[in-house]
Structures are given as C-alpha cells and as structure tokens.
Amino acid sequence: MTPNINQPDPFVAALTTVLGDASVVRDASVASAHAGDWSEAARCTPGIVVFPRTPQQVAVTLEICGRFRRRVVVQGGLTGLAGGATPREGEVALSLSKLDTIEEIDTIGGTATVQAGVILEELQRHVEEEGWYFPLDLGARGSCQIGGNAAVNAGGNRVIRFGTMRDMVLGLEVALPDGRLLSMLNRVTKNTTGVDLKHLFIGSEGTLGVITRLVIKLSPQPANACTALCELPSFDAATRLVRDARARLPGLSAFEVMWDDFMVAAREIQTLRPAFDAPAPVYALMETLGTDEAGERQQLEAFLADAFDRGLVADAIVAQSMDDAQRLWAYRETVGELLSHLKPHAAFDVGVPMAAMERFVDSTRKALTQQFPHQRHLFFGHIGDGNLHVLSGPHDSAEDLHRVEDLVYRAVADVGGSISAEHGIGVVKRDFLHHSRSADEIALMQEIKNLLDPAGVLNAGRIL
Amino acid sequence: MTPNINQPDPFVAALTTVLGDASVVRDASVASAHAGDWSEAARCTPGIVVFPRTPQQVAVTLEICGRFRRRVVVQGGLTGLAGGATPREGEVALSLSKLDTIEEIDTIGGTATVQAGVILEELQRHVEEEGWYFPLDLGARGSCQIGGNAAVNAGGNRVIRFGTMRDMVLGLEVALPDGRLLSMLNRVTKNTTGVDLKHLFIGSEGTLGVITRLVIKLSPQPANACTALCELPSFDAATRLVRDARARLPGLSAFEVMWDDFMVAAREIQTLRPAFDAPAPVYALMETLGTDEAGERQQLEAFLADAFDRGLVADAIVAQSMDDAQRLWAYRETVGELLSHLKPHAAFDVGVPMAAMERFVDSTRKALTQQFPHQRHLFFGHIGDGNLHVLSGPHDSAEDLHRVEDLVYRAVADVGGSISAEHGIGVVKRDFLHHSRSADEIALMQEIKNLLDPAGVLNAGRIL
Known part of the structure; x- marks a missing residue:
C-alpha cells in the first residue's frame, strides 16, 4: 500500500521528530554510491537514509526501527568487500558519517x-x-x-x-x-x-x-621505517625467514609474500621494471619500524646477509630512501589495479595455518589452472599472519565465479583455515560460513543474535 | 534427607557410570587444600570431586549436574586470588587436573x-x-x-x-x-x-x-634478557620513561614500578641491600628480550644514558649477568613474602589510566595513611599496562578490611579504572563489580549467563 502523500508515514515522522528534518533523507541514491562493487546487480537504493548526530540518536533510531519493525543497515565508509553495508530491499540506511568527532x-x-x-x-x-x-x-x-x-x-x-x-x-x-x-x-x-x-x-x-x-x-611514534624486497628460493624458505625475522627483528612490522605470477601481473599492469635480474618463485617484502635509522637498516642488512648465507634469501634490495621504499611497496600495492583489471573476479581473503600454506597454494593453483586455464590466479598475502589473498579472473559467468568460490573455500576448510581473515562475511560469504564455523558455533551465534535483536531488524541477512 | 546408605545416590551413580569409579571421589578434603587463602573461614570441603579424563567427560559431567540441578565449581590449579575455585556449600568440584596432555x-x-x-x-x-x-x-x-x-x-x-x-x-x-x-x-x-x-x-x-x-x-624464542633497575626523580618521570622505552626499545618486555615504601618493606623482609646509595621516590625495573646480547645491552645502556641526560632517570644499574638480573628482580619478587607478612591484608589488583595514576596513588595513600596510620600501604605494579597493585595490612578486623576495600574501589571508580586488572572478580570482588561495570553491562552479562546456563549450576555466585 502506498502511503497517502498528504498523510506522513508515522515511521518517518517518528524519525524526524527525534533526528530533525535535515538528518532524515528520503530517496537518497547517494547513500550507496561508494559501496564496494562485490555485486553491482544486487545493489539497491535505500528508501530512507538517516544521519544521527549523537550516539544517543543512533540508539533512538534503532529503537524506532524496532518499534516499526523496519529493517536497518549500518553504513560507515562504504569500503567493505563483503557487501555488508549495501542496502537490501526495504532497508533503512543508518549512516555514521556525522559522528565524526x-x-x-x-x-x-x-x-x-x-x-x-x-x-x-x-x-x-x-x-x-x-x-x-x-x-x-x-x-x-x-x-x-x-x-x-x-x-x-x-x-x-x-x-x-x-x-x-x-x-x-x-x-x-x-x-x-x-x-x-x-x-x-x-x-x-x-x-x-x-x-x-x-x-x-x-x-x-x-x-x-x-x-x-x-x-x-x-x-x-616510530621515527623511521626500513624496507627490503627479497627473492626467495622457495615458500619453505619464506616460512623459515618469517620465523627468524620475528625472533631477531623486534621492529618487524610487515612481512608480505608474493608469488611470481603475482609479480609478473603487477609489473605488466603498472609497467614496473623487474626488481631483480632473474625471477624467483616467491618474493618477500619486509618492513621494520624503529627510531634509530642507521641502526635499524644495519640490523636488517645483517639479518638478510645471514639469511643469504643460510640459503633462505637468493637476493635482496634494501631501500636507502623513502622513494626506494615506495618503489618496493609499489609491487604489493598494485592490488587495486589488479582487482579492476581482472573483473569480473573472485577475490579471496583466507586464513591458512602456516604448516599447510604451501600445500594449499600448490594444490589450489593447480586445480584452478586445470579448470580455468585462460584466467589468471594470483597468490599473495600477509604471510606472517597466515593471511592469504587469492585473486582469480576474469570470469564471465556467475556460475564460474561460484565454482571458483566453492573450490577455494572447500580447500580452506580441508586445512582448517578461515574463509575470511580480515574482510568479514557480509552477504557475500554467508553461504560458506559453515566451512569455518561448526554447527554449534553458528547455533550459538544465532542465539546471541536473537538475544540482542529478537525482531531481527539490524543488518539482517549479514553473517547468518 | 540423608540418602539411604544401601541405595546409591542416583546423581553419583550417573557420574560414576560415565566417568568410572576412580574419577568420582567423595568427601575429598584434598581438593581445596591448595586453594588461595583469600578467606580461610569461607572455605568448605566439596562433598564430591570429579576428575574427567577427556573433554567429552567434562561436557557429560555438566549435563548430569544440570539434570540433577547440582551446582558445580570448576577447579584448575587452585592458585586464583579471587576465591572463584573455592567450593561453596553443596557444590560438586570439577577438577581439570587429569586433562593434562x-x-x-x-x-x-x-x-x-x-x-x-x-x-x-x-x-x-x-x-x-x-x-x-x-x-x-x-x-x-x-x-x-x-x-x-x-x-x-x-x-x-x-x-x-x-x-x-x-x-x-x-x-x-x-x-x-x-x-x-x-x-x-x-x-x-x-x-x-x-x-x-x-x-x-x-x-x-x-x-x-x-x-x-x-x-x-x-x-x-628470545636468546637473552637484559635487565635494569632505575631510580626515578618522580612518577611523572616514570610515565615519560615508559613512553620513550616503548618507542625506542622494541624488545621492551617489562616495565615494573615500585614506590619507595614498597622498596623499604621489600628490603626489610628479604634483608636485601639497598641497590642505590640514596633513596628515590620511585623505582623502575626494566627488561628487554632480544637475540643479540651485546647489542641489546648497548641499546638499553644508551637509552638510559639519554634518559639520565634528560633528567628522567637519577641512577641506574644494568645487569651484567643472569645473577645480576635475579638480584634486581628480587625486590619485585618479594611480593609473596610481603603478602604473608602483612596478613590479614587487603590486596588490590586495579587498572588505572596513566594520566590519573599519580593522583590516584597520592590521594589513596594519603587517605589510607590517615585512616590506618599503623598499617603499611604499599604501591607497585605493571605500570606499562596501567596495572597497579596495592597491599595494605595487617588489618585485624573484617570491618577494617572492608573499609580499606571500599576506599580503594571508590577511588578506582572515580578515575574510570578497573577493580580487577588480572585476578578476576570471583566471589571476593563481586560486591564491587558495579564500580567498573555499568548497570547495562551487568544486565547484559546476566542475560548471557541465563542464555548459556539457565539453571545456574556452573560457578554460581562468581562474578555476578
């Protein structure tokens, strides 16, 4: 039933009374303009967006939504990659952007x-x-x-x-x-x-x-960063190197691993020069943060020289300046470009136990290459935390994307990993949650959801 | 009603059927022998102690206790300081000591x-x-x-x-x-x-x-530790020193602060020699963990020399050997002895924001000294984490102990601190929980408790 234009919607009236006219925007297509592009087809413009200006107004908004049984989706910076903030049919959007103090x-x-x-x-x-x-x-x-x-x-x-x-x-x-x-x-x-x-x-x-x-x-505040890019003879060398680095470099602040296929794709896209004369199977980007610049670099160089002697590092470049460091990070930071370039893609953010990482990467790459020989399947990640990103694309059909997802998430479940290390579940990975959480865990999550949100109005259909 | 001696208690029979005779011990006075001495008078011997040998047996024990509405207290190593594991009237004790693999x-x-x-x-x-x-x-x-x-x-x-x-x-x-x-x-x-x-x-x-x-x-694994004991001119110097140490010593692994009254008491009890020629208002014990012994000590010494130049440190001793380090830690580790010596005592484990720490210590010491001029009131703690221990005693009456508790916990609440930083609430601090948690928080804790343990059989009367 369409509400009578002359008779204000009592829900909107309740919101406006509390929040003020300016904080309740109807038919606001702007609200989802920056939403992540996980699934553009599923995107939908919220009928109402509210912009509370105090924490108390957020609480009152939720109370009103509950009272009127209106579903509400929470929106922050709209940069999520799991579709959690994208409005679904009939949802009111609650933006936190005015709570910016x-x-x-x-x-x-x-x-x-x-x-x-x-x-x-x-x-x-x-x-x-x-x-x-x-x-x-x-x-x-x-x-x-x-x-x-x-x-x-x-x-x-x-x-x-x-x-x-x-x-x-x-x-x-x-x-x-x-x-x-x-x-x-x-x-x-x-x-x-x-x-x-x-x-x-x-x-x-x-x-x-x-x-x-x-x-x-x-x-x-750290006073300076020291960065190095290393060629490694194998992934096994990477696991030993990260362990040694954690032990011997207390300032270690990043240990990123990229496989060669990622480096090749990154260079192509950004027209970066190869960092080394000959390729290696695996690359590690290391960063330490400290206060004593000379001492910090000396310590990192000594560490790498020792790793070279023990065969863990084949070659290494230590940045001598901020510009150098940016050039070394540039490979890793092509990810945004790669995401655009390989669309439509399946992008993964999985956690894998270190002991199973090499096996996981090898078998998953093999299976993806067999099933999708014309696509690119790139592996990289925050290996020091067991967090692997996989980027596979372009895939033309939703069916193929689903096959890729199914393949990767099953492999994650086989090694006892997590299907999301840092991006969350949202709506995109909801169907795969059982690969990382037991039935009892999911049941307990649902019980807690019911306890706090018995009417199910808040971010419904996300995670569970 | 006393159960008929010839007719086995069905509750015990259910436990024995699942756990076996040897894992169900009746009238086991041994079970609470090592319990913390927070309140010897309140101690009570559990009628039954069970020793499950598998995780599944623990779960079944809880199910049986729930079915028979029998309260159960969980026991680990019995070293807690909040009375949480001490059996209360009618409770079955569940010991985890056989799950030791x-x-x-x-x-x-x-x-x-x-x-x-x-x-x-x-x-x-x-x-x-x-x-x-x-x-x-x-x-x-x-x-x-x-x-x-x-x-x-x-x-x-x-x-x-x-x-x-x-x-x-x-x-x-x-x-x-x-x-x-x-x-x-x-x-x-x-x-x-x-x-x-x-x-x-x-x-x-x-x-x-x-x-x-x-x-x-x-x-x-760190290869070596480097330890230093410092005299500081003021507590303000301690707050600046710990901030600098966190920034400039990535290997920093301990930063313990002791006020002079603590040092005097520690020396008396352990007949330790004064570490320095003249006393200071505040002492800091620092430790760094690293791999390169010489480099580690050099870095710590350089840091302390710089702190000395800036007036943050009045004097310092850097351990040159493991024995040296143990001698420096000895002051801090007299706590066990002090606890015995000052009995009956009130012992606190509170969290205080760093910005309020000095004010808290000064005003609390002053108030305690005014009300209890003949007792000792010692201050020390893991200041790097905002965790302060206060030891006050001996106090002869339960009433005095309660007055001390009330005074300290109110002061903690005034600065937005926590009444327990690392020892927990147990039964001892239950009446003071509202000083650190809002009514809404306590209500939500209770709702979660009701969700998971509706019959209220598990560790009843602890925390809430």
Missing part, C-alpha cells in the same frame, strides 16, 4: 576517544600531530571509518607487529537494537571484570549493535 | 594445542624444547593451569610486550552447561567469520562454560 587524545596514557564515523586517515593524522601513532593501516584509509574498522576487526599490513583492530580497542560504546546505549568505554589496558562484552561487537559486522564511540590504544 | 606443538606455524589442565610451567618448558617460546609468565607458574589462565585472562610481567592471555589464545574448546562440547579450535591468526565466540569464555572465570582444550599462539 575526535573527542580526546590522551597524550599521557596513549589513548584516543573517537566517534565511530571518524575517517581512519584523519585519526592517523591527528594522533601523529599529538606525538603518537595509530598503527592500523589499510588501502581504504582515506574513506573507511574507525567504527567500521572495529565492526569487521580490520587487519592490514602491520598485524604481525600490532595485531588487528581488536587488539587496539580498549573500550566501546554501542547502541543496541532495543534502544539502550551500552557504555563500555574502558580506558585501561587490563580489565578482568567479568565477560569482556566489547568482543561481542568487534568483528560481528554490526549485526548485534551499532558502535558509536571507541577508546583506541595508541602506540609510540 | 600437550597434544601438539606445531613448530612451523608456532602454535600449541593443549588440554586445559596442563601446568603453565610444563607448557613453557615443552615449548622451549621445540625452539619456541610461550611468553605468559606469573608467580604461580608451577601450579596454575593453562585453562585457568585463559578463564581469568591472566596477565603477568610481560603484558607490555606480549599482551594478556587473551592475546595468546587462537582457539578454544569449551564444555557448555547443556552438555555440548563447543569446538572453536581455530589455528589461524586472523579469522573474521562472525562473532568471535571464544572471547565470551576468556576472562569470564568459568561462569559460561568450562574450557577443555586450547590452541595457543607461540612466540619466537
């Missing part, structure tokens, strides 16, 4: 209290101006929001040193579906006072509540 | 899969034999069990570098009150596939389920 930076304790809609790069910059460092960093830094980073437990390049977003969150404030604003704004590193409830909301992709404010743990 | 050490991925009853020190030793390192370390290492360490989210001296137990747990298997054995035995570092359920069980002190197996993340 950095409330406090505690320069003694090294914490920041921020609203959920603050852009990651903004936070990084403000924190650095205050003499501290926020180590979370990912390609989407210029658009993604800190609340979304927590909601998907974002990872990035520096997990090996600083952990994931979960490790950087001291406290949260969360709006619950029943309209309560749950304050868990802890500021101390160690707090063992009952169930640590914030972990329910970190990584659960906004399905249990909407993160409105965060207390973030900061790190001391 | 180290099932696998994955030397490629750096993980260990262990049963919950494995003693911490055993695990440390086995892991080191395999060339890896398990950094969790605390005074009770010779008795405490790894499952208990996870259940209370244990901390210890090296949190500043390696985090708490939560940061070392990759996966868990948990027996639930309804008899399900929930497998969450994840082995990968990054896994963002829905709600990370293991965090419900880490730090919730066995109130939601019984941890039966764990996958633990290991660290590369």
Whole structure:
C-alpha cells in the first residue's frame, strides 16, 4: 500500500521528530554510491537514509526501527568487500558519517576517544600531530571509518607487529537494537571484570549493535621505517625467514609474500621494471619500524646477509630512501589495479595455518589452472599472519565465479583455515560460513543474535 | 534427607557410570587444600570431586549436574586470588587436573594445542624444547593451569610486550552447561567469520562454560634478557620513561614500578641491600628480550644514558649477568613474602589510566595513611599496562578490611579504572563489580549467563 502523500508515514515522522528534518533523507541514491562493487546487480537504493548526530540518536533510531519493525543497515565508509553495508530491499540506511568527532587524545596514557564515523586517515593524522601513532593501516584509509574498522576487526599490513583492530580497542560504546546505549568505554589496558562484552561487537559486522564511540590504544611514534624486497628460493624458505625475522627483528612490522605470477601481473599492469635480474618463485617484502635509522637498516642488512648465507634469501634490495621504499611497496600495492583489471573476479581473503600454506597454494593453483586455464590466479598475502589473498579472473559467468568460490573455500576448510581473515562475511560469504564455523558455533551465534535483536531488524541477512 | 546408605545416590551413580569409579571421589578434603587463602573461614570441603579424563567427560559431567540441578565449581590449579575455585556449600568440584596432555606443538606455524589442565610451567618448558617460546609468565607458574589462565585472562610481567592471555589464545574448546562440547579450535591468526565466540569464555572465570582444550599462539624464542633497575626523580618521570622505552626499545618486555615504601618493606623482609646509595621516590625495573646480547645491552645502556641526560632517570644499574638480573628482580619478587607478612591484608589488583595514576596513588595513600596510620600501604605494579597493585595490612578486623576495600574501589571508580586488572572478580570482588561495570553491562552479562546456563549450576555466585 502506498502511503497517502498528504498523510506522513508515522515511521518517518517518528524519525524526524527525534533526528530533525535535515538528518532524515528520503530517496537518497547517494547513500550507496561508494559501496564496494562485490555485486553491482544486487545493489539497491535505500528508501530512507538517516544521519544521527549523537550516539544517543543512533540508539533512538534503532529503537524506532524496532518499534516499526523496519529493517536497518549500518553504513560507515562504504569500503567493505563483503557487501555488508549495501542496502537490501526495504532497508533503512543508518549512516555514521556525522559522528565524526575526535573527542580526546590522551597524550599521557596513549589513548584516543573517537566517534565511530571518524575517517581512519584523519585519526592517523591527528594522533601523529599529538606525538603518537595509530598503527592500523589499510588501502581504504582515506574513506573507511574507525567504527567500521572495529565492526569487521580490520587487519592490514602491520598485524604481525600490532595485531588487528581488536587488539587496539580498549573500550566501546554501542547502541543496541532495543534502544539502550551500552557504555563500555574502558580506558585501561587490563580489565578482568567479568565477560569482556566489547568482543561481542568487534568483528560481528554490526549485526548485534551499532558502535558509536571507541577508546583506541595508541602506540609510540616510530621515527623511521626500513624496507627490503627479497627473492626467495622457495615458500619453505619464506616460512623459515618469517620465523627468524620475528625472533631477531623486534621492529618487524610487515612481512608480505608474493608469488611470481603475482609479480609478473603487477609489473605488466603498472609497467614496473623487474626488481631483480632473474625471477624467483616467491618474493618477500619486509618492513621494520624503529627510531634509530642507521641502526635499524644495519640490523636488517645483517639479518638478510645471514639469511643469504643460510640459503633462505637468493637476493635482496634494501631501500636507502623513502622513494626506494615506495618503489618496493609499489609491487604489493598494485592490488587495486589488479582487482579492476581482472573483473569480473573472485577475490579471496583466507586464513591458512602456516604448516599447510604451501600445500594449499600448490594444490589450489593447480586445480584452478586445470579448470580455468585462460584466467589468471594470483597468490599473495600477509604471510606472517597466515593471511592469504587469492585473486582469480576474469570470469564471465556467475556460475564460474561460484565454482571458483566453492573450490577455494572447500580447500580452506580441508586445512582448517578461515574463509575470511580480515574482510568479514557480509552477504557475500554467508553461504560458506559453515566451512569455518561448526554447527554449534553458528547455533550459538544465532542465539546471541536473537538475544540482542529478537525482531531481527539490524543488518539482517549479514553473517547468518 | 540423608540418602539411604544401601541405595546409591542416583546423581553419583550417573557420574560414576560415565566417568568410572576412580574419577568420582567423595568427601575429598584434598581438593581445596591448595586453594588461595583469600578467606580461610569461607572455605568448605566439596562433598564430591570429579576428575574427567577427556573433554567429552567434562561436557557429560555438566549435563548430569544440570539434570540433577547440582551446582558445580570448576577447579584448575587452585592458585586464583579471587576465591572463584573455592567450593561453596553443596557444590560438586570439577577438577581439570587429569586433562593434562600437550597434544601438539606445531613448530612451523608456532602454535600449541593443549588440554586445559596442563601446568603453565610444563607448557613453557615443552615449548622451549621445540625452539619456541610461550611468553605468559606469573608467580604461580608451577601450579596454575593453562585453562585457568585463559578463564581469568591472566596477565603477568610481560603484558607490555606480549599482551594478556587473551592475546595468546587462537582457539578454544569449551564444555557448555547443556552438555555440548563447543569446538572453536581455530589455528589461524586472523579469522573474521562472525562473532568471535571464544572471547565470551576468556576472562569470564568459568561462569559460561568450562574450557577443555586450547590452541595457543607461540612466540619466537628470545636468546637473552637484559635487565635494569632505575631510580626515578618522580612518577611523572616514570610515565615519560615508559613512553620513550616503548618507542625506542622494541624488545621492551617489562616495565615494573615500585614506590619507595614498597622498596623499604621489600628490603626489610628479604634483608636485601639497598641497590642505590640514596633513596628515590620511585623505582623502575626494566627488561628487554632480544637475540643479540651485546647489542641489546648497548641499546638499553644508551637509552638510559639519554634518559639520565634528560633528567628522567637519577641512577641506574644494568645487569651484567643472569645473577645480576635475579638480584634486581628480587625486590619485585618479594611480593609473596610481603603478602604473608602483612596478613590479614587487603590486596588490590586495579587498572588505572596513566594520566590519573599519580593522583590516584597520592590521594589513596594519603587517605589510607590517615585512616590506618599503623598499617603499611604499599604501591607497585605493571605500570606499562596501567596495572597497579596495592597491599595494605595487617588489618585485624573484617570491618577494617572492608573499609580499606571500599576506599580503594571508590577511588578506582572515580578515575574510570578497573577493580580487577588480572585476578578476576570471583566471589571476593563481586560486591564491587558495579564500580567498573555499568548497570547495562551487568544486565547484559546476566542475560548471557541465563542464555548459556539457565539453571545456574556452573560457578554460581562468581562474578555476578
């Protein structure tokens, strides 16, 4: 039934009364314009977008949605890769973009209290101006929001040193579906006072509540980075090298591995020159962060010389300047270009135990190449964390994409891995969740969902 | 009603049928012999102690207890300081001590899969034999069990570098009150596939389920430690020193602070010689872990020399040998002796934001000294983590102890701290939980408790 144009929709009226006219936008096609392109066909414009300006307004919005049984999708920076923030039919979109205040930076304790809609790069910059460092960093830094980073437990390049977003969150404030604003704004590193409830909301992709404010743990500012690109004789050498590097380089902040097929594709696309005279099966990009530039580089060079002597490294380039370092990172950072170039593609973000990694890569590459000999299948990732990315494409049909997904996720399940290491489940990987979670785990997740959101209005159809 | 001696108690019969005669011990006074001495008067011998030999047997035990509505208390190494494992009237004790197998050490991925009853020190030793390192370390290492360490989210001296137990747990298997054995035995570092359920069980002190197996993340083995004891001109210098140390010493693994009154008491009790010629208001004990002994010490010495030039350090002793290091740690490690010596005492384990730490210490010391001028009130702690220990005693009456507790916990609440940083709530701090958790948080904890343990048989009266 179409509502009478002269009689205001009571749901919209309730929202407007609380949020004000300017914060309730109808027929707002802009709201999903930047959504990830996981499945453009499934994209749908939300009928209503609300822009709460306070945490309390977020809570009230949820209460109103629950009362009117209207489904609501939470939107941060719209940079997710699992389709979680893309509106589905009939959903109201709740944008956090007006909750963009950095409330406090505690320069003694090294914490920041921020609203959920603050852009990651903004936070990084403000924190650095205050003499501290926020180590979370990912390609989407210029658009993604800190609340979304927590909601998907974002990872990035520096997990090996600083952990994931979960490790950087001291406290949260969360709006619950029943309209309560749950304050868990802890500021101390160690707090063992009952169930640590914030972990329910970190990584659960906004399905249990909407993160409105965060207390973030900061790190001391490193004065310089030292970067090296290495040719390795084998993947086995990579596993031994990362172990040694973790033991002997306390400043180790990144250990990225790229297989040769990735390097070839990266060079083609970016017209980068080969870094080395002869190719190698595997490449490792290493970074250390420290304060003493000369000492840091000396330590890395000594480490690599020793690794060379032991046959773990075939050749290596150590950056002598920032420009050098950027040139070395350029290979790894072609990923965005590759994603565009290989469309329509299947892109994976899986966690694999190190002991099974080589076997997984070899057998998966073989199976993909056999079934899809004309496509590219590229392997790379944050190997220090057991996090592998696989990019396969272009695939012309949805059926082929599904075959690729099925093949890869089954292989992940066989080695006891995770089907999502850092991008989340969203709607895209929902059908594959059982490969990484037991039936009992999924049942318990559902029980907790029912406890917190009995009407099922919040981010429905994501994860579960 | 006393059960007829000729007619076996059906509850005991059910347990015996599943666990076997030898695993069900009646009138076992031994079970609580090693329990923490938080309140000897409240101690009570459990009527029945069961010793399951498999995770499945733990789950079945819980199912039987639920079916017969018999309350059950979980017992690990009985080293807790919050009374959580001490049996209360009518409780069956469930001991994990027969689940003591180290099932696998994955030397490629750096993980260990262990049963919950494995003693911490055993695990440390086995892991080191395999060339890896398990950094969790605390005074009770010779008795405490790894499952208990996870259940209370244990901390210890090296949190500043390696985090708490939560940061070392990759996966868990948990027996639930309804008899399900929930497998969450994840082995990968990054896994963002829905709600990370293991965090419900880490730090919730066995109130939601019984941890039966764990996958633990290991660290590369450090080759050597470098230790220094420093005299500081003020606590403000300590906060600046710890920040600089975190920035400039990537190997920093401990930063313990002791106020002068603690040092005086420690010296008296252990007849230790003063480390320095003249006393200072505050002392810091620092440790770095690395691989290159000479380089490590050089780096620490250079750091301290610079801190001296900037007035942050008044004097410092850098250990030149293992014996030296032990002598420096000896001050900090008199805590066990002090606890005995100052009985009956109030012992606190609180988390305080760094920015409020000095004010908290000064005002709390002043208030305690005013009200209890004849007692000792000692301050020390893992300041790098904002974790402060306060020891006050001897106090002759329960009323005085309660006054001390009330005074300290109110002061903690005033600065937004946590009333337990690493020891948990148990039964001892239950009445004070509201100082660190909001009413909404406590309500949600209770809802989750009701969801998982509707009959309330598991560790009843702990935390909530």
